[in-house]
Amino acid sequence: MLANQIEIQVKEKNGSLVDFIINLQRYAVAGQMFSDITHELNNIVGAMLGFAQIAKMTNKENDIKKCFEVIISCSEKAKQINNSMLSYLQANSKDEREADINTIIYQSISLANKGFYRKGIKVSFLPGSIPIIKLRIGLFQHAFLNFLLDVKKNISNGKELKITTEHNEKEKQIEINLRNSTFLADCRTRAERLESFQDIFNSFENPDGLNKDINVRIASWIVNKEIGGEVLNSGEEKVTGYKIKIPV
Amino acid sequence: MLANQIEIQVKEKNGSLVDFIINLQRYAVAGQMFSDITHELNNIVGAMLGFAQIAKMTNKENDIKKCFEVIISCSEKAKQINNSMLSYLQANSKDEREADINTIIYQSISLANKGFYRKGIKVSFLPGSIPIIKLRIGLFQHAFLNFLLDVKKNISNGKELKITTEHNEKEKQIEINLRNSTFLADCRTRAERLESFQDIFNSFENPDGLNKDINVRIASWIVNKEIGGEVLNSGEEKVTGYKIKIPV
Structure with a gap:
């Protein structure tokens, strides 16, 4: 067993390595956003400092009030x-509760928004009229943030990301769309390569080491296996749009 | 291959799964600290808000100045x-540079300090006179933060954590000690179970899924394999102290 090659056998039912990686990756998503959020907080604190210093130098009552x-x-x-971040980190990812997906998306965008802003990308969200459903909120937000961070990575500077939600009553599902401004065609290709957690492991065989789609792979796995939903992507070489379907 | 059992073969030389998990875990450490740091920032911002509101209500020039x-x-x-956090996240973890380990430890403590403070644990650091060495700074800080977070988890509320560094000229190494106030005996037991990354994988077989020592296992692996150092622990059932030896 201490040879060059390590053989690991993970029982899918037990799934401990899967659980470990998903849990680790959830904190890693927070860590990845931390950099952008810290820059944002630095800007805010910088503004407060600036105005406090201006107020210190002036004697005009009105200027002081404005500061x-x-x-x-x-x-x-x-x-x-800070509070958006805390509620993401403190959510027990497996707890199932009644949830308004629009609210979760709104909060996720506010967390990831700083990163988009720095690339000059505008994020617009048009929430649809969708029913409240029972959902593993922590896991859903984990997956959704992964999709957001993936789009952020692949979208060109200055483009627009449009997010919408709608209720498809006929198919009994909520549909969440993430599309950039140049991605006109509807998402029609099922993201087949994202079906199984095994794909994630297989990608480690890649001689480059890290597989660049790893976040999306984990997110799709969560939507499929833990939420019972489905993920479609653009079918193009460079993934810049997603449609996520959640059963109602 | 889509059976109940997934077989993964990772070539130790290639080490892509190892690289993946280490990289993921580095961001996860940031995510884990994020919660404590966000609480700390909330307190600071709360104080700023409070003083701004007081200043708004008073007309006394002196009180306004104080605010x-x-x-x-x-x-x-x-x-x-914010800047301590950014420098941790933005460091290229494999870059080797001349470094003062005392400074890295000081910065790491300032990042993790909020969590200790919330448990009523006092952290004292007595930096010794140690030489500047060539080091993979990002990886070292990653490992050191893992040890800190492990001690934080296992130390009782209200206790004290003493950190010291010293230069052992005879053995040509820098020794870093993390000890709690009840841990009087010298660290003499080599942390044998932490020698190989294989142990980390093996621990996934644990029916509980997650192995609780996973952070320490990864940190020890980094010190052994990437820094070329050695980790000793207390040898007690409950690990609350470490001695890290880094070759000069």
């Missing part, structure tokens, strides 16, 4: 970012 | 935390 207003509104903005 | 001073010093504290 306080800015500092107070900055504080509230910073607290909102 | 500005608090807001400015809070801003600087928040920026320092």
Whole structure:
């Protein structure tokens, strides 16, 4: 067993390596967003510092009042970012609860938004009228953030990402669309290569080591196996759009 | 291959799964600290908000001046935390550079300190006179933060964690000690179970799924294989102290 080659056998039922990697990857997603969020917080704190310094130098009562207003509104903005992050990190990822997917998407966008902003990408979200469903909220947000971060990585600077939700009553599902502005065709190709966790393991055989689609692979696996949904992608070489279907 | 049992073969030389897990775990460490750091930032921002609101209500010039001073010093504290985090996340973990280990430890403590503070644990660091060495800084900090987080998890509330560094000229190594106040005996037991990355994989066979020592196992592996050092632990059932030896 201490030879060059290590053989690992993971029982799919037991799934401990799978659980480990998914749990690790959830924190890693937070770590990856941390960089962008920290930059955003630095900007906010920088503004507060600037206005406090201006207020210190002036004697005009009105100017001082204005500076306080800015500092107070900055504080509230910073607290909102912090609280979104805490609620993501503290959610028990397997707990199933009644949830409004629109709210989860809104919160996820607010977490990832700083990264898009830095690339000059505009994110627009048009929430549809969708029913409240029972959902593993933590896992869903984990998966959704992975899709967002993947689109962010693959979308060109200055483009637009349009996110919509809709309720398909006939097929009894909620459909979530992530599309960039140049991706006009409907998502029709089932993301076949993302079906099984085994694909994720297989990709480690890649001589480059890390497989670049690893986040999306894990996210699709969560949607398929843990949420019972389905993921479609653009079918193009460079993935820049997703349609996620969640059963109602 | 789509049977119940998945067989994964990872070539130790190629090591892509190892690289993947180490890289993922590095971001996960950041994610784990994020929760504590976000609480700390929330406190700082809360203080800024409070003083801005007080200043808004008063007309006494002196009180207003004092509030500005608090807001400015809070801003600087928040920026320092943010910048420590950014430098950890943005470091290329494999780049080898000349480094002062005392500085890296100091920065790591400042990142993890919020978590200790919340458990009422005092962390004291007495930096010794040690030489500057060529080191993979990102990997070393990754490993060191893992040891810190492990001690934090296993140390009782209200205890003290003492960290020291010293230069052992005879054995040509830098020794870093992490000890809690009840851990009096010297670290003499080599952490044998932490020698190989294979142990980490084997631990997934554990019916509980996640192995609780996983952070320490990965950290020891990094010190052994990537830094060329050695890790000793207390040899007690519950690990609450470490001695890390880095060759000079």
